Amino acid sequence: xxxxxxxxxxxxxxxxxxxxxxxxxxxxxxxxxxxxxxxxxxxxxxxxxxxxxxxxxxxxxxxxxxxxxxxxxxxxxxxxxxxxxxxxxxxxx
Amino acid sequence: xxxxxxxxxxxxxxxxxxxxxxxxxxxxxxxxxxxxxxxxxxxxxxxxxxxxxxxxxxxxxxxxxxxxxxxxxxxxxxxxxxxxxxxxxxxxxxxxxxxxxxxxxxxxxxxxxxxxxxxxxxxxxxxxxxxxxxxxxxxxxxxxxxxxxxxxxxxxxxxxxxxxxxxxxxxxxxxxxxxxxxxxxxxxxxxxxxxxxxxxxxxxxxxxxxxxxxxxxxxxxxxxxxxxxxxxxxxxxxxxxxxxxxxxxxxxxxxxxxxxxxxxxxxxxxxxxxxxxxxxxxxxxxxxxxxxxxxxxxxxxxxxxxxxxxxxxxxxxxxxxxxxxxxxxxxxxxxxxxxxxxxxxxxxxxxxxxxxxxxxxxxxxxxxxxxxxxxxxxxxxxxxxxxxxxxxxxxxxxxxxxxxxxxxxxxxxxxxxxxxxxxxxxxxxxxxxxxxxxxxxxxxxxxxxxxxxxxxxxxxxxxxxxxxxxxxxxxxxxxxxxxx
Numbered sequence: 196x197x198x199x200x201x202x203x204x205x206x207x208x209x210x211x212x213x214x215x216x217x218x219x220x221x222x223x224x225x226x227x228x229x230x231x232x233x234x235x236x237x238x239x240x241x242x243x244x245x246x247x248x249x250x251x252x253x254x255x256x257x258x259x260x261x262x263x264x265x266x267x268x269x270x271x272x273x274x275x276x277x278x279x280x281x282x283x284x285x286x287x288x
Numbered sequence: 289x290x291x292x293x294x295x296x297x298x299x300x301x302x303x304x305x306x307x308x309x310x311x312x313x314x315x316x317x318x319x320x321x322x323x324x325x326x327x328x329x330x331x332x333x334x335x336x337x338x339x340x341x342x343x344x345x346x347x348x349x350x351x352x353x354x355x356x357x358x359x360x361x362x363x364x365x366x367x368x369x370x371x372x373x374x375x376x377x378x379x380x381x382x383x384x385x386x387x388x389x390x391x392x393x394x395x396x397x398x399x400x401x402x403x404x405x406x407x408x409x410x411x412x413x414x415x416x417x418x419x420x421x422x423x424x425x426x427x428x429x430x431x432x433x434x435x436x437x438x439x440x441x442x443x444x445x446x447x448x449x450x451x452x453x454x455x456x457x458x459x460x461x462x463x464x465x466x467x468x469x470x471x472x473x474x475x476x477x478x479x480x481x482x483x484x485x486x487x488x489x490x491x492x493x494x495x496x497x498x499x500x501x502x503x504x505x506x507x508x509x510x511x512x513x514x515x516x517x518x519x520x521x522x523x524x525x526x527x528x529x530x531x532x533x534x535x536x537x538x539x540x541x542x543x544x545x546x547x548x549x550x551x552x553x554x555x556x557x558x559x560x561x562x563x564x565x566x567x568x569x570x571x572x573x574x575x576x577x578x579x580x581x582x583x584x585x586x587x588x589x590x591x592x593x594x595x596x597x598x599x600x601x602x603x604x605x606x607x608x609x610x611x612x613x614x615x616x617x618x619x620x621x622x623x624x625x626x627x628x629x630x631x632x633x634x635x636x637x638x639x640x641x642x643x644x645x646x647x648x649x650x651x652x653x654x655x656x657x658x659x660x661x662x663x664x665x666x667x668x669x670x671x672x673x674x675x676x677x678x679x680x681x682x683x684x685x686x687x688x689x690x691x692x693x694x695x696x697x698x699x700x701x702x703x704x705x706x707x708x709x710x711x712x713x714x715x716x717x718x719x720x721x722x723x724x725x726x727x728x729x730x731x732x733x734x735x736x737x738x739x740x741x742x743x744x745x746x747x748x749x750x751x752x753x754x755x756x757x758x759x760x761x762x763x764x765x766x767x768x769x770x771x772x
Contacts, residue, residue: 198415201535201543208531208544211314212551218321221651222671224556224658227320228523229383230330231552234313235390235526237337237545240344241397241537246359247350251407255352257400259359265393266363267370268526271386273334274371275379280327283665 226276226283233272239265293346305343306541312336313545317552323671340541376666377623380656381441384434384519387526391430394529395499398423398536399492414474419535421470424492425499427529428466432503434522440507441515441655448509455509456573462502469495506572512620513697513736515655517560517571524553556657563651563677565703565713588740592732595745599752601762604691604726605770608763611688613644615680617717618660619653621694621729622756630760631693632667637767646673648680648690648717650698677715684721692719692727694756696735699727701743711737725749728759 219227242265246258293301313336319329350356367386374382398420406412439445448455469491510518527549534542561568608614616635622628638645647669653660661674675683684690692699703714719725725748732751734740743749752759 198535201538201540204540204543205531205535205547208547209551212317212548213555215314215317215321215548216552216555219317220321220323221649221658221676222661222665222674223320223323223326225379225383225656225662226326226330226658227317227552228520228556228657229379229386230316230320230333231549232383232386232390232523232526233337234316234333234545235387235523235530235549236393237340237542238390238394238397238530238533239337240340240539240542241401241533242359242393243341243344243356244348244537245397245400245404247345247352247356248348248404250404254400254403254407255355257396257403259355261393261396261400262356262359263363263366264389264396266360267367268386268390268393269337269367270364271367271371271382271389273330273337274368275374275382275386276330277327277334278371279379279662279665280323280330282662282668283323283326283671 223283226279229272229279230276233269233276236265236268236272239269291345291347291349293343294348302343302347303540306340306539306544309336309340309541310544312339313548317548376628376663377626378442379662380515380519380654380659381438383656384438384441384522387519387522388431388434388438390526391427391434391522391529393427394526394533395424395427395431395496398427398533399496401536402492403489416536417474419532420492421473421495423529423532423536424495425466425470426525426532428496428499429503429506430522430525430529432500433507433518433525434503436504436507437510437515437518437522440510440512445508447511452509455505459502459505462498462505465498466495466502469498510571511736512655513652514564514571516652516657516659517557517564517568519656520553520556520560521568522553524550524557527551527553560652560657563715565711565715583734583739588732588734591740591742592745596732597750599726599750601752601759601766603750604752604763605766607689607724607726608638608643608767609770611643613683613687614638614689614691615646615648615675615684615687615719615722617648617650617690617692617695617699617719618664619650619693619695619698620655620659621696623654623659623663623694625694625756625758627693627756627760628663628667628669630757630764632664632669634760634764634767635669635673637764637771641771646675646680646683648677648684648719649674650677650695650717653695653698677717681718684718687722688724690719690722690725692725692729693760694729696729696741697737699743700735700737700739700741702739702741705742709737709739711739719743720746720748723748726752728752728754728756730755 242261316333319325531546
């Protein structure tokens with residue numbers, strides 16, 4: 196992938212995000228935020244590669260730190276939104 | 289560098305899996321547009337994440353599987369523990385904290401990748417250094433900014449010890465240092481040739497350090513009522529940090545997912561600032577809460593003196609008994625007092641007695657976007673009863689009673705009437721159009737804007753002084769007695 200191809204992906208994703216997120220009602224803004232938050236933990240993929248295959252000790256150590264932080268973000272974010280959303284749907288049907 | 293899957297499957301498989309993960313994220317967010325499908329959306333989104341992580345682990349050669357497994361376990365345990373034990377009132381700071389971890393991870397990964405690539409190939413491309421510099425700055429600002437925001441929301445971090453002007457200088461200095469370090473990182477292979485490339489590592493960490501301090505300096509002076517904006521913006525940054533890390537690693541799903549989050553946070557930020565009629569720059573570089581601007585006690589007395597009528601729970605219940613339509617306006621005071629369950633009980637009782645009862649929720653009520661909705665949902669209030677500002681405002685003229693629970697600035701009529709007030713032009717809930725307004729508050733003290741609220745002095749307004757939870761519980765008990 197070249198820089199320009201990545202940039203194309205970035206711009207198109209921004210438009211998709213804009214179209215979807217503007218349709219989300221205020222009611223769901225808090226769970227949206229913590230769910231989106233969990234998605235931003237996608238940086239975990241990068242952390243995994245760096246931690247697992249780091250060619251120097253320093254890179255491996257940094258990778259470990261990054262894996263811990265990103266996993267907190269992913270697991271915590273999804274769980275918090277799940278708990279919140281299950282409260283919405285209890286009587287929200 | 290190949291793992292199990294990479295040896296078995298064709299080269300493009302990883303990209304295809306990342307594409308599928310990207311689609312799952314998008315579909316997950318689409319399902320978030322309705323409460324009925326939102327839980328499913330969250331599961332779909334987490335499925336995408338699980339798929340992407342598992343395939344990545346199996347695809348790449350993992351030289352140190354123990355370290356990787358330990359990292360996943362430790363992170364998962366901490367994240368799970370925090371999510372399970374959190375109180376609903378502490379939700380804003382927890383969301384802020386999680387944000388910070390995501391941003392921090394992005395900054396660290398970008399740095400580690402620089403080290404990795406450099407030690408493997410001995411040179412760095414322009415794209416790599418540029419993306420890494422951007423990811424490092426955004427990720428670090430998100431990390432430290434989120435921790436300060438969470439600390440402020442939790443009451444652990446106070447206000448800025450320096451004056452706003454000194455603060456601006458500090459921000460400018462740290463911004464300049466991190467930008468210069470970034471420029472050096474980007475330009476130095478070309479400027480100095482290969483021989484000087486060994487000294488870039490400390491420069492990247494200098495960039496990270498300056499950006500960390502910049503995050504602190506940016507968020508520290510911002511007051512409580514502006515927190516919804518800050519939390520939403522940091523949410524956006526954590527996504528942008530992941531997206532730029534995607535540029536560093538040449539990873540498509542990081543770019544897609546990160547950009548989606550960046551867009552989401554940015555839209556929430558815009559909604560929040562518009563709901564306060566303020567610009568983003570105004571939130572970060574002055575305005576409410578930072579420059580004094582509050583009114584003196586004398587000015588407030590002039591408005592309140594002799595015009596305040598105090599009411600009691602019995603009197604409010606008499607109003608409730610004759611009312612056909614009641615609107616409840618919740619604010620941060622309700623969240624602090626944890627009064628949402630008592631409020632929900634009152635609403636249920638009113639519902640049983642065929643009173644048309646709804647909530648009027650201002651977009652910036654509370655400390656994060658949708659804060660009031662989340663609290664009320666926790667107390668089992670059906671979401672159909674939670675009305676947005678534009679929906680509820682036209683109905684106030686047909687409303688018999690408005691109960692304001694712990695809200696102040698969002699119902700201050702001076703936003704419409706007084707062009708010189710700090711909240712001029714801010715969209716508010718026009719509760720004064722209702723027949724009666726009861727304001728439940730502990731005292732007449734001003735809201736975050738620091739100005740008096742003439743609503744309290746109106747003829748059709750009465751004050752029910754007291755803690756939100758106790759007052760609501762009293763109303764519930766009195767109303768039960770009166771209607772049984």
